Amino acid sequence: MITETIFAGFGGQGVLMMGYVFAVSVMRDGMNVTYLPSYGAEVRGGTANCTVVVSDEEIASPVSSSPDHVVVMNNPSLLRYQGMIRSGGTMMINDSLVEAKLARDDVEEVRVPVTDIANELGSPRIANMIMLGAFAAKTGLTSLNSLMNGLTEIVKGKKASIMDLNRKGMEQGARYVTRAS
Amino acid sequence: MTEKQLMRGSHVIGEAAVRAGCRFYAGYPITPQNELTEYMAGAMSRIEDGVFIQAESELAAVNMVIGAAMAGARTMTSSSSPGVSLKQEGISYLAAQELPAVIVNTMRGGPGLGNIAPSQGDYFQATRGGGHGDYRHIVLAPASGQELADLTRTAFEYADRYRTPVMILGDGMMGQMMEPVTFPEPLDLTGLPDKPWKLDGAKGRPSRVILSLLLNTALEEELNWKLFRKYETIAQEIPAAETFMTEDARMVVIAYGTAARIAKGAVKALREKGLRVGLLRPVTLWPFPDRVIRDMSRSVADFLAFEMSTGQMVEDVRLALEGRARVHFYGRPGGIVPTPDEIAGVLHTRYERSGLGGLS
Numbered sequence: 431m432i433t434e435t436i437f438a439g440f441g442g443q444g445v446l447m448m449g450y451v452f453a454v455s456v457m458r459d460g461m462n463v464t465y466l467p468s469y470g471a472e473v474r475g476g477t478a479n480c481t482v483v484v485s486d487e488e489i490a491s492p493v494s495s496s497p498d499h500v501v502v503m504n505n506p507s508l509l510r511y512q513g514m515i516r517s518g519g520t521m522m523i524n525d526s527l528v529e530a531k532l533a534r535d536d537v538e539e540v541r542v543p544v545t546d547i548a549n550e551l552g553s554p555r556i557a558n559m560i561m562l563g564a565f566a567a568k569t570g571l572t573s574l575n576s577l578m579n580g581l582t583e584i585v586k587g588k589k590a591s592i593m594d595l596n597r598k599g600m601e602q603g604a605r606y607v608t609r610a611s
Numbered sequence: 612m613t614e615k616q617l618m619r620g621s622h623v624i625g626e627a628a629v630r631a632g633c634r635f636y637a638g639y640p641i642t643p644q645n646e647l648t649e650y651m652a653g654a655m656s657r658i659e660d661g662v663f664i665q666a667e668s669e670l671a672a673v674n675m676v677i678g679a680a681m682a683g684a685r686t687m688t689s690s691s692s693p694g695v696s697l698k699q700e701g702i703s704y705l706a707a708q709e710l711p712a713v714i715v716n717t718m719r720g721g722p723g724l725g726n727i728a729p730s731q732g733d734y735f736q737a738t739r740g741g742g743h744g745d746y747r748h749i750v751l752a753p754a755s756g757q758e759l760a761d762l763t764r765t766a767f768e769y770a771d772r773y774r775t776p777v778m779i780l781g782d783g784m785m786g787q788m789m790e791p792v793t794f795p796e797p798l799d800l801t802g803l804p805d806k807p808w809k810l811d812g813a814k815g816r817p818s819r820v821i822l823s824l825l826l827n828t829a830l831e832e833e834l835n836w837k838l839f840r841k842y843e844t845i846a847q848e849i850p851a852a853e854t855f856m857t858e859d860a861r862m863v864v865i866a867y868g869t870a871a872r873i874a875k876g877a878v879k880a881l882r883e884k885g886l887r888v889g890l891l892r893p894v895t896l897w898p899f900p901d902r903v904i905r906d907m908s909r910s911v912a913d914f915l916a917f918e919m920s921t922g923q924m925v926e927d928v929r930l931a932l933e934g935r936a937r938v939h940f941y942g943r944p945g946g947i948v949p950t951p952d953e954i955a956g957v958l959h960t961r962y963e964r965s966g967l968g969g970l971s
């Protein structure tokens with residue numbers, strides 16, 4: 431079973447971090463994984479994306495032809511990836527910032543107002559972790575515990591209060607999509 | 612072995628180099644391989660006898676590597692395409708002086724300054740002896756994070772064993788991608804064979820000279836034949852390739868590095884549709900694994916070389932086959948990374964057109 435996910439948004443929204451935390455998390459779950467970030471002359475406010483492929487077998491290509499899931503944090507990403515996602519796939523959308531509607535009816539659309547939830551929790555910077563929690567709950571590809579372990583492994587040495595805030599964010603995201611379905 | 616960790620390709624090379632005993636690194640920044648230079652800066656500062664130098668230019672860096680190699684150190688430099696062009700003079704000197712060194716080329720789009728996207732346009736330069744003079748050097752083409760770790764150690768071993776520069780030829784995608792990797796234990800440097808040619812001070816022994824200026828043409832010819840014999844030995848001993856689903860294949864894709872990963876995805880997809888396709892991935896680009904390709908032509912009549920260039924390795928495929936099979940080509944130059952779907956489409960079309968479909 432192979433699952434391809436693209437995370438996309440503005441530079442500065444923590445899009446690469448989302449994919450990185452997810453990748454470490456599934457690796458510790460015992461899966462094979464590749465994490466391919468876009469790179470270039472990127473700037474804050476520009477576009478950023480990464481492709482994470484997860485499989486229980488050897489992964490041939492880290493480049494995705496048609497992703498199973500796409501997580502979009504801004505408008506341009508929705509427009510860019512809605513034609514690529516495979517039929518029956520899931521598109522997770524940052525409802526706070528993305529106004530455009532998905533022009534596909536063969537793809538499940540999951541809208542989560544992650545920026546609003548982040549502001550309610552007191553930090554717009556954790557919008558990405560809220561989305562990641564929602565993504566994990568929706569797809570079942572990993573658990574919140576694994577995500578938290580992944581995050582802890584990556585950002586070693588952060589204050590406990592910051593880690594608590596991130597955990598709260600992931601939980602809120604997960605709760606939002608499980609309540610909505 | 613270390614615990615599995617998710618690491619960026621460029622960092623993997625750096626860590627593997629340190630564990631292989633690299634104690635001298637000199638480089639000059641260039642995207643998309645700055646993470647390697649960055650990693651070496653940190654790693655060398657934590658090793659007592661480690662030296663890291665950000666040189667004033669690529670040419671200076673490779674000349675510093677020449678000096679460290681002469682003194683007997685395991686040494687490495689790295690760059691990306693335009694920077695590697697600048698290093699070619701030094702690589703020619705390393706070859707002439709039979710000095711071991713590892714050079715990493717994280718290829719990007721070219722020619723000229725090009726761009727910073729992944730490309731495979733430097734194949735000719737890497738495999739034909741990119742500098743002046745009659746020489747070759749070993750070229751290794753890793754295709755995964757784990758192989759980056761493994762082949763980096765191999766590169767240092769080959770460099771010492773054959774007293775030759777060894778190039779690790781990756782590309783921007785191999786450098787930036789993260790995959791789970793485990794590393795072997797650091798090498799015990801005291802266990803390595805002595806280098807009886809190194810320049811470490813002539814106290815108590817006759818002095819030694821390492822040079823590449825041989826005005827006596829007879830001596831220069833002798834050096835050339837000596838190098839030639841060494842290259843023949845290398846070509847006998849180390850060619851390596853991975854084969855995937857080639858046993859009953861009617862068409863085999865030949866691709867290396869990043870292109871091979873994409874091609875493998877395409878081969879898997881087409882196998883699910885019942886097409887008898889396979890993949891052959893050269894791991895050594897020089898020496899090219901021509902025997903395994905030639906042997907395969909006994910059962911395979913159609914090969915398709917796929918490269919992220921307009922066609923360079925395909926010439927080695929033709930040389931290996933010497934007309935024994937049809938050679939198709941598909942390439943995407945300039946920094947474009949095609950998807951597995953695109954390659955699958957090309958393969959499928961060529962497969963049918965070659966009359967391999969239908970009743971099988």
